[in-house]
Amino acid sequence: METFRYCPSCGSKEITFDGMKKFHCRTCSFIYFHNTAAAAGVILEYGEQIVLIRRNREPAKGKLDLPGGFVDPDESAEEALRREVREELSIDLGALKYLGSYPNTYEYEGVTYKTCDLLFSSRIDTLPTVVDKTEIEELVLLHPSIVPDEHIAFESVRMGLRLFKKRMKLSCIFILALLGNLVYTLPSS
Numbered sequence: 001m002e003t004f005r006y007c008p009s010c011g012s013k014e015i016t017f018d019g020m021k022k023f024h025c026r027t028c029s030f031i032y033f034h035n036t037a038a039a040a041g042v043i044l045e046y047g048e049q050i051v052l053i054r055r056n057r058e059p060a061k062g063k064l065d066l067p068g069g070f071v072d073p074d075e076s077a078e079e080a081l082r083r084e085v086r087e088e089l090s091i092d093l094g095a096l097k098y099l100g101s102y103p104n105t106y107e108y109e110g111v112t113y114k115t116c117d118l119l120f121s122s123r124i125d126t127l128p129t130v131v132d133k134t135e136i137e138e139l140v141l142l143h144p145s146i147v148p149d150e151h152i153a154f155e156s157v158r159m160g161l162r163l164f165k166k167r168m169k170l171s172c173i174f175i176l177a178l179l180g181n182l183v184y185t186l187p188s189s
């Protein structure tokens, strides 16, 4: 956090950073907390596939990411997500299923933002046709089981996708178990 060299209150150079989130000015005792920012992302389910975006701007330009973005002041994570997806993909999301939240580090213009990313999943019936080219190079459709970890932009998205895959496998096993049960009970009925 070497970008912050002067106290924003008195202009002194005697400002220290605790390496985590607290700035302290030794001259005027001003304190500023660079708190964790909230962000929201969505795994768009289209049939058996999911829709990822290829980032068209730094950080992680060219890598795969989820649609979404930072939560604005006075906004809920769900509102932020619906707004971001409308801006990026020109679609309105239907029902959202909460997946989990994951810590992330986002470097932008020399500032390190620590974020807490709230991830959701949502089904879509038609693919977006209009995308915001300043943010998105292209849409990438993949089966969740073959999403390449090394091409994913952020650790939070990697972790979210891992849980999503695990849940998919579990629901498959559950359906197979149900079918097994059905087959098993049929002869005796």
Ligand SMILES: [Zn+2]
Residues within 6 Å of the ligand: 007, 008, 009, 010, 011, 012, 025, 026, 027, 028, 029, 030
């Ligand atoms: Zn000061």
